[in-house]
Amino acid sequence: MHKENEVGALKIKHVRKSYGGTDILKGIDLEIDAGQFLILVGPSGCGKSTLLGLISGLEQTTSGEIWIGDRMVNNVAPKDRDIAMVFQSYALYPNMNVKQNIAFGMEMRNVPKAEQEQIIARVAKMLQIEHLLDRKPSQLSGGQRQRVAMGRALARNPGLFLFDEPLSNLDAKLRVEMRTEIKRLHERTKTTVVYVTHDQIEAMTLGDRIAVMKDGIIQQFGGPQDIYDNPANMFVAGFIGSPSMNFILSTVEKTQEGVGVKVESGNKQFVLPLRADAAAKLSSWVGKEIVFGIRPEQITGTVNIQQDNPHITKADCKVEIVEPTGPDTLTFINLNGKEAVCRVHPSEAKRPGERMQLAFDMSKAVFFDPSSEARVA
Structure with missing residues (x-):
């Protein structure tokens, strides 16, 4: 040896x-x-x-x-x-x-x-x-x-x-x-x-x-x-990761609280606020398009979320397709015209065509330059 x-x-x-x-x-x-x-x-x-x-x-x-x-x-x-x-x-x-x-x-x-x-x-x-x-x-x-x-x-x-x-x-x-x-x-x-x-x-x-x-x-x-x-x-x-990370082309917006990304799902618009370090890095991107990356397990139902997590934003979304896997149900929604996958507990899963409240955990969301595909925050 x-x-x-x-x-x-x-x-x-x-x-x-x-x-x-x-x-x-x-x-x-x-x-x-x-x-x-x-x-x-x-x-x-x-x-x-x-x-x-x-x-x-x-x-x-x-x-x-x-x-x-x-x-x-x-x-x-x-x-x-x-x-x-x-x-x-x-x-x-x-x-x-x-x-x-x-x-x-x-x-x-x-x-x-x-x-x-x-x-x-x-x-x-x-x-x-x-x-x-x-x-x-x-x-x-x-x-x-x-x-x-x-x-x-x-x-x-x-x-x-x-x-x-x-x-x-x-x-x-x-x-x-x-x-x-x-x-x-x-x-x-x-x-x-x-x-x-x-x-x-x-x-x-x-x-x-x-x-x-x-x-x-x-x-x-x-x-x-x-x-x-x-x-x-x-x-x-x-x-790396299965199912793959969701990549959503979004616009960076200035909000009263700081900086967020604008998202539309089923004719409803909402802004997902960014955590402080990401907001600081993206302040120069306000008004520009960015690729917002979020993993399926960071978009979940609202029952089991940590109530004290400051990075969670709830939003009402329309369910397109569901795929039960046993421990969780993969729920497909539309974000900014693109299919996105969420991991939802089977007890909370809705049927296609129904709306459900989803929790977006932005604590680990990542952001990329749309032209170079390099990470920016």
Whole structure:
């Protein structure tokens, strides 16, 4: 395992990658500490798998530096980088049983037999696959195969784990189970993980640190809650969170109390007052249009709201569509001509066409420049 005095388990400095004349990665800077769980998340084609390929050594950087521990590894072969990879395809040897699959890498590195047996026993117990050791991959379910692939990686005891969309081939229920499994595994082993996914729920639940990528650029890097509460731009705000954040084009207005945004719903107009810090930042926007971002859980019914929350404004809105999800009912309304989603307790939910009083909690509302899409407040 890694020594305590190492500055960071992974450091990526000004990394670029081009194919022909096309820039895939446009200057990536990232650093995580030993033991952290980093998620690279973004839509298809954003460069996340390319970046993982560069860290693994399967691809070469065009420029920039990659450090694993205290070594710059740009010219180090993949097998000498102290990494282990888990792919979505599992890549198990079909003619070998589970035990042989886990042992294969150790055989190649001439690990003594007795030590191999100890490692296999430890890994199998950790992943709860002791009863599968004599089976061939064809006799395993998708989730079991994924565990074996993880077991093979764990047997190496690497300094760095690389996961490339490891759960994307599994069905929804199994994906949730394996997510918990990977989280539990990380809690136990405290190894450093870089994990690529396009699934923002996976990103939020698994990562200590998240790098949200788009078009070969890191749009934002931080902790999951910070990225959720304080998105840097409209892309991050819309990508992280499910259902997605509501974006409403509104006009900033001066009111007797301060500053607010003007909203219309079902022929009724109202102004939502801004909290003090947002009002100060938007004072120069009075009379101009801005994109007002508010998450579905910040527009709710009025029964369970904190009565002493000064940032809540109630408004009467017409219900367009409802989608019951069990714990809450997604209620669609129209704000400034655009569909907006609210989370309402099932007991309060109204039917389409009916009006209901909704509580807008402006304490976490965010605001963006309509032309640049950058966050302004």
